[in-house]
Amino acid sequence: MEQRSLGRTGVSVSVVGQGTWNIGDGFNSNRAGDGAAVEALRLGFDLGMNLIDTAEMYGAGHSEELVAQSLRDSTEPIFIATKVSPSHFEYDSVLRAASGSLRRLGVKQIDLYQLHWPNTRVPISETMRAMEKLVRDGSAKNIGVSNFSVEQMREAQASMSKETIVSNQVEYSLVDRQVENEIIPYCKKEDVTVIAYSPLAKGGITGGRGKPFEMLDEVAAGLKKTRSQIALSWLLHNASVIVIPKASNKEHVRENAAASEVLLSQDQYEKLSQAFA
Numbered sequence: 413m414e415q416r417s418l419g420r421t422g423v424s425v426s427v428v429g430q431g432t433w434n435i436g437d438g439f440n441s442n443r444a445g446d447g448a449a450v451e452a453l454r455l456g457f458d459l460g461m462n463l464i465d466t467a468e469m470y471g472a473g474h475s476e477e478l479v480a481q482s483l484r485d486s487t488e489p490i491f492i493a494t495k496v497s498p499s500h501f502e503y504d505s506v507l508r509a510a511s512g513s514l515r516r517l518g519v520k521q522i523d524l525y526q527l528h529w530p531n532t533r534v535p536i537s538e539t540m541r542a543m544e545k546l547v548r549d550g551s552a553k554n555i556g557v558s559n560f561s562v563e564q565m566r567e568a569q570a571s572m573s574k575e576t577i578v579s580n581q582v583e584y585s586l587v588d589r590q591v592e593n594e595i596i597p598y599c600k601k602e603d604v605t606v607i608a609y610s611p612l613a614k615g616g617i618t619g620g621r622g623k624p625f626e627m628l629d630e631v632a633a634g635l636k637k638t639r640s641q642i643a644l645s646w647l648l649h650n651a652s653v654i655v656i657p658k659a660s661n662k663e664h665v666r667e668n669a670a671a672s673e674v675l676l677s678q679d680q681y682e683k684l685s686q687a688f689a
């Protein structure tokens with residue numbers, strides 16, 4: 413599995429990681445059970461997907477508990493990314509939220525602690541002060557943001573005294589390319605990793621119809637790969653990007669892991685970019 417450096421940290425993470433929103437038992441009857449979700453995550457680790465993304469918000473903490481279960485007995489070091497909810501952005505709440513995540517995850521340090529969404533009701537300087545304290549205390553290794561605009565990233569960065577924002581986790585797929593306007597160019601310039609969430613458009617890639625999808629099928633057939641694999645490799649063509657598809661189906665896990673080996677030619681990349689423009 414290809415690895416990329418996270419921001420300027422020099423820490424390498426797999427280009428295909430694993431998302432965990434909506435995993436396990438819960439309110440939604442379509443979810444795979446807890447056991448199946450844990451097994452799928454473990455298969456992902458075995459296939460080299462060593463970055464896992466979760467959040468205190470996912471399943472009200474249940475997703476973090478399932479991540480902890482999946483990590484049990486793991487011999488490989490796994491890079492854990494989780495997120496603090498916007499409702500916990502006051503100084504003390506950030507610290508409490510981090511303690512809760514550490515407990516549920518069963519680890520001493522969160523590798524990447526991310527602000528889940530901006531919250532304009534709490535001064536960003538207060539939140540970032542708490543994030544820096546977590547790094548000083550060793551509870552968090554790196555600080556990231558999610559769903560932040562360029563302006564919000566600048567403000568968050570400017571209000572820190574020592575640490576650097578290493579990543580922005582944003583929605584990015586062939587069918588949702590809003591981040592290409594400002595966020596991607598900024599992240600490239602500043603060496604901030606773009607973590608693409610919903611990279612398969614929550615199933616929209618496999619289910620899509622129409623001209624752009626005909627082009628996707630043509631490229632996929634030419635390379636003997638699936639639509640999902642081409643959609644992920646199209647995102648990974650950009651060296652600033654890594655992807656975190658969620659898969660509870662083991663066949664999907666295998667496909668996604670193998671997507672890291674699919675290399676699109678510049679011509680294929682551009683054809684797809686134009687088709688989905």
Ligand code: NAP
Nearest residue numbers: 431432433609610611612613614640657658659660661664
């Ligand atoms: P996604 O990864 O784009 O799509 C997940 C869906 O695609 C699932 O239904 C999954 O089915 C299916 N799938 C996965 N691999 C497949 C394959 N190879 N072929 C066909 N179908 C496949 O959507 P997502 O869960 O919204 O996004 C991924 C992760 O990003 C989340 O889990 C979460 O960690 C993160 N996220 C973050 C935010 C944020 O605000 N920061 C927001 C949304 C998501 P099965 O499960 O049945 O395999």
